[in-house]
Amino acid sequence: MTNPAAPGSAIARSRRESVLRVTLPVLTLAGGALIWELIVRLNAIPAYVLPAPSLVAATLVSDWTILWSSLLVTLATTFQGLALAFAGGVGLALLFNRSRLVEYSLYPYAVILQVTPVVAIAPLLLVYLPQHAAVLACAWIVAFFPVLANTTLGLNSVDRNLVDLFRLYGATRGQILFALKLPAALPYVLGGLRIAGGLALIGAVVAEIAAGSAGAGSGLAYRIAEAGYRLNIPRMFAALLLLSVTGIVIFVLLSALARVLLRRWHESELEPGG
Amino acid sequence: MQPANPAVALRGIGKVFESGVVALDALDLTAGSREFVSVLGPSGCGKSTALRIMAGLTPPTAGNVIWAEGAAPTRRIGFVFQEPTxxxxxxxxxxxxxxxxxxxxxxxxxxxxxxxxxxxxxxxxxxxxxxxxxxxxxxxxxxxxxxxxxxPQVLLMDEPFAALDEITRFRLNNDLLSVWQAMAGTVVFVTHSVFESVFLSSRIVVMTPRPGRVYDEIAIEEPYPRDDAFRTSAAYAGYCRRVSGILHAAMAAERVP
Structure with missing residues (x-):
């Protein structure tokens, strides 16, 4: 209001800001890789101790067939684990919301499952379950709790007056659930899912590593363990790189999902200045 | 001063909360057909609770809600909360x-x-x-x-304009009166504003502090439609003075130690 030119320059500033937010991390990465490359070359460090980034990239290309098929296995496990975590977390939260007795009976065990390190559970699961089921169970165990906790919070945060309004107009329990509680909890569910996506990957990787030490498996983390035994360090790095990229892609996808679903109405996804 | 043709009535309503707080004690309140009734009282006098009981949102611990033509209808009432909700x-x-x-x-x-x-x-x-x-x-x-x-035939409003600025509130007050005349029904309007209640109401019921009972009531015998000219009239100022006096008396009368 004080300066008529302000809106235009503010847009220009925010555009410059968003360009910086992309270019700066990319430059940091390039600079880091360059320094790494120089250190390896100048000191003639052997590849089995520390491979240069260029060698890691070359390995990524040359080993692509085996890495890609392993990545697909890990991705399948991660998304199955995430889907089960979503279904289990939301389902259990709805059950808790419906019955306090169920909540009191089960909630402590959900917490125990969450706080017990999955690394310690994985070998046991591998003893009792077929390998794929055990890996999936690990991904589920670490991923379902954030969904459960966030959905519970969301269902309990429903505007009391809106609940009264629904009752006033004679809403059925189903109408209250689908037209009120679930939409109100949606931002919380999506927040939980965003955390769960990364955790499902971690759970899958932990279980694959555990399975790998038993000499069986086919996922990307198993490739890391296997390459480690063979001192194939460049492939370890290449597989690690793929895992990181996978984690980033999952996070970006789930964030985009939240943005699409919440853009019109929720504070967390409003356009800046909008 | 009972309306000849009641739309809804509270009879001997009492409400004791689980905490033991007595919110309402033997409250009698009647809203006539096509009447604009304001329920005026200090914060915490139970006027909102009375409105919720009327709407069926809170069960009373004593007394009855009596609707014209029998049982409480769900679709024949409208409710407006303090927040837009x-x-x-x-x-x-x-x-x-x-x-x-x-x-x-x-x-x-x-x-x-x-x-x-x-x-x-x-x-x-x-x-x-x-x-x-x-x-x-x-x-x-x-x-x-x-x-x-x-x-709806009855519109229940729980301090709907309390959070709005005065300019917006005046405009909404004007528009609410035309809404009321178009709907040809009853409005029960809970407020703690003397000025708002005088401007809007055909009758004002003044409540005592907790436990809430009706202390007194006063008819605002000014014709509708009322507009901004009414706000600056001597009649309006006179009613505001009288209602303020009743409200002060109500608050002093029930100051039980």
Missing amino acids: LMPWASVAANVRLPLKLAGMSATDAAPAVGAALARVGLADMAGAYPRELSGGMKMRASIARALVTR
Whole structure:
């Protein structure tokens, strides 16, 4: 209001800001890789101790067939684990919301499952379950709790007056659930899912590593363990790189999902200045 | 001063909360057909609780709610909360449609009623907007449109304009009177504002502090439609003085140690 030119320059500033937010991390990465490359070359460090980034990239290309098929296995496990975590977390939260007795009976065990390190559970699961089921169970165990906790919070945060309004107009329990509680909890569910996506990957990787030490498996983390035994360090790095990229892609996808679903109405996804 | 043709009545209503607090004690309150009744009282006197009991949202611990023509109807009352209480994920039209949707009506069938209710409160061109895109006054208009969409015979309003600025409140007060005259029904309006109650009401019921009972009531015998000229009239000032006097007496009378 004080300066008529302000809106235009503010847009220009925010555009410059968003360009910086992309270019700066990319430059940091390039600079880091360059320094790494120089250190390896100048000191003639052997590849089995520390491979240069260029060698890691070359390995990524040359080993692509085996890495890609392993990545697909890990991705399948991660998304199955995430889907089960979503279904289990939301389902259990709805059950808790419906019955306090169920909540009191089960909630402590959900917490125990969450706080017990999955690394310690994985070998046991591998003893009792077929390998794929055990890996999936690990991904589920670490991923379902954030969904459960966030959905519970969301269902309990429903505007009391809106609940009264629904009752006033004679809403059925189903109408209250689908037209009120679930939409109100949606931002919380999506927040939980965003955390769960990364955790499902971690759970899958932990279980694959555990399975790998038993000499069986086919996922990307198993490739890391296997390459480690063979001192194939460049492939370890290449597989690690793929895992990181996978984690980033999952996070970006789930964030985009939240943005699409919440853009019109929720504070967390409003356009800046909008 | 009982209305000849009651639309809804509270008879000997008492309410004791689980905490042991006595909110209401033997409250008798009648709202006549086509009457605009304000319930005026200090904060915490139980006037909101009385309104919730009337709406069936809170069960009373004693007494009865008596509706004209028998049992309490769900679709013949509209309720407006102190906050706009809109669903943030739904458009203004979808919010206003809610009572009809809950009654099982399709969006197509509900469209004419939704359009009419929005036009009634001056929001016809905001149907597709989301609540966060509206000002405080517009949100409250949407909330009133939602209460009107079922064509209620009784509109219950719980301090609906308390959070609005004075300019917006004056405009909404003016518009509420034309809404009331168009709906040809009853409004029960809970407020703690003497000025608002005098401007709007055909009758004001003044409550005592907790436990709330009716202390006194006064008819505002000024013709409708009332407009901004009424706000500056000597008659308005006189009524405000009298109602303030009753309110002060009510607060002093029940100061039980």
